[in-house]
Amino acid sequence: MCFSLQSTCNGGQRDGPTQGQNGGVQRGEAPSLSPESTEEPRVLEHKRTGRALEPEKDHTRSVSLLEQKRKVVSSSIDVPQARKSEEEVDMDKVTAAMVLTSLSTSPLVRSPPVKVSEGLNGSWKDGGFTPSSYSSSGYWSWSAPSDQSNPSTPSPPLSADSFKPFRMPSLSGPPDDNIDEHDGNSLLFDEPIPRKRKNSMKVMFKCLWKNCGKVLSTAAGIQRHIRTVHLGRNCDSECSDGEEDFYYTEIKLNTDSVADGLSSLSPVSPSVLSPPLGLDQRQPDGTNGAKNENSTTTPLSRSAPSALYLVHTDHAYQASPTHSRTQGFGEQRSQTIAVLSSPPRAAGSLRKSRGEGKKCRKVYGMENRDMWCTACRWKKACQRFVD
DNA sequence: TATGCCGGGGA
DNA sequence: TCCCCGGCATA
Numbered sequence: 001m002c003f004s005l006q007s008t009c010n011g012g013q014r015d016g017p018t019q020g021q022n023g024g025v026q027r028g029e030a031p032s033l034s035p036e037s038t039e040e041p042r043v044l045e046h047k048r049t050g051r052a053l054e055p056e057k058d059h060t061r062s063v064s065l066l067e068q069k070r071k072v073v074s075s076s077i078d079v080p081q082a083r084k085s086e087e088e089v090d091m092d093k094v095t096a097a098m099v100l101t102s103l104s105t106s107p108l109v110r111s112p113p114v115k116v117s118e119g120l121n122g123s124w125k126d127g128g129f130t131p132s133s134y135s136s137s138g139y140w141s142w143s144a145p146s147d148q149s150n151p152s153t154p155s156p157p158l159s160a161d162s163f164k165p166f167r168m169p170s171l172s173g174p175p176d177d178n179i180d181e182h183d184g185n186s187l188l189f190d191e192p193i194p195r196k197r198k199n200s201m202k203v204m205f206k207c208l209w210k211n212c213g214k215v216l217s218t219a220a221g222i223q224r225h226i227r228t229v230h231l232g233r234n235c236d237s238e239c240s241d242g243e244e245d246f247y248y249t250e251i252k253l254n255t256d257s258v259a260d261g262l263s264s265l266s267p268v269s270p271s272v273l274s275p276p277l278g279l280d281q282r283q284p285d286g287t288n289g290a291k292n293e294n295s296t297t298t299p300l301s302r303s304a305p306s307a308l309y310l311v312h313t314d315h316a317y318q319a320s321p322t323h324s325r326t327q328g329f330g331e332q333r334s335q336t337i338a339v340l341s342s343p344p345r346a347a348g349s350l351r352k353s354r355g356e357g358k359k360c361r362k363v364y365g366m367e368n369r370d371m372w373c374t375a376c377r378w379k380k381a382c383q384r385f386v387d
Numbered sequence: 388t389a390t391g392c393c394g395g396g397g398a
Numbered sequence: 399t400c401c402c403c404g405g406c407a408t409a
Contacts, residue, residue: 359391378401381392390409398401 222248
C-alpha cells in the first residue's frame with residue numbers, strides 16, 4: 001500500500017534521526033512530492049497545520065462565485081418582477097445545489113460516514129485516517145481524525161511486528177477484516193491475541209460410520225446425518241433414542257497449526273479418522289464385545305494425525321442411561337479417543353496394566369537375577385508370578 | 388524413581 | 399527362537 005506513497009512512508013518516520021533526510025521528506029511536505037498523493041496529504045495537513053484547507057477553500061470559493069454570479073445576474077439583467085423571481089428561484093436552486101455539493105465534499109462532513117460504511121481503502125485516503133501514521137518499521141497504522149490535531153500522537157503501543165501479519169492482508173482481505181475503526185483499534189492495539197485464540201479452535205463433528213467420515217459443523221447436523229443415512233430413520237430427533245451420539249465424534253481443529261483444517265478432513269478422506277471398524281461388527285443385539293478393541297483402535301491410531309487436532313471426549317459420556325446397551329461401545333470409543341490423543345506409538349497397543357503382584361525382580365532382587373523367570377530376565381511379562 | 392513389560396533387533 | 403534392551407506406562 002505504500003507503493004505510490006513511498007515518500008509519505010518515509011516521511012512517517014517520526015523518531016528516526018534521519019527524519020527529513022531519508023528521502024528528503026518532512027511531514028507536511030508530502031503533497032508536493034507525489035502527484036498521486038496530493039489528496040491524502042492535503043487532508044492530512046488540513047487539521048494539523050491549517051495550511052492546506054483545500055476542501056473548505058473550495059467551498060468558500062464556490063459560495064463566493066455564487067454570490068458574484070448572483071450579483072452579476074441581478075445587476076446586469078433588467079427583468080420584470082416575475083422574471084426576476086423566477087431567476088431567484090433558479091438561483092436558490094443553484095445555491096442549494098452548490099451548498100449541498102460543497103457540504104458533500106467537505107471532509108468535516110464526510111469523515112463520520114467514512115468510519116462506518118467505507119472500506120479501508122477509502123478511509124485513510126479520504127481523510128478518515130492519515131498515512132502519516134505509517135510507522136518507521138513499515139507497517140500501517142492509523143489514527144482517528146480527532147487525533148490528527150496532535151502531530152506528535154505516538155504510534156500505538158503494540159509492536160508493529162505482531163501487528164503486521166494480521167493487518168496487511170486486511171487491505172485486500174476477507175470481509176471479516178473490515179472492522180470498524182473502534183473495533184479495529186481495540187482489536188489491533190489492545191488485545192489482539194485473545195481474539196485470535198478465540199477463533200483458532202474450530203469444533204467440528206465427524207461421522208464415525210465406516211467409510212463415511214462426514215464432517216459437519218453442528219451436532220444436530222451430524223446427528224441428523226447419522227439418523228437418516230446410517231440408521232435409516234427418517235423421523236426427527238424426537239423419535240431418536242440418542243444412539244447416533246455414538247456414531248460421531250467431536251473434534252477441535254486448531255486452525256493455527258492446521259493450514260486448512262477442513263481440507264484435511266475431507267468427508268471422503270478415510271486416512272484422517274477412519275471410522276471404527278467395530279461399528280459394523282456390532283453384535284446382533286447392538287452391543288459390542290471387547291474383542292473389537294484391537295481391530296478398532298489399531299487403524300485409528302495408526303492413521304490419525306493426533307498432532308493436528310484434538311478429540312473432544314466429553315460427549316462420549318453424555319449418553320443417558322438408556323444407552324446402557326451400547327455402553328460397551330461407549331467405553332470402546334472412549335478408549336479410541338484416548339488413543340487418538342496419544343502419540344501414535346502408544347496407539348494400537350492395548351498394553352495391559354502393570355501387574356500388582358510381586359514379580360521376579362521384586363522377589364529375588366536384581367542381585368539374584370539368575371533366579372528370575374525367563375520372561376522377567378527378558379523384560380517380558382512375568383510367567384512365574386502371573387497376575 | 389522403580390517397576391512391569393511391549394516392541395524390536397541381533398545372534 | 400533365544401536373548402537382550404530401549405523406551406513407555408504406571409505405581
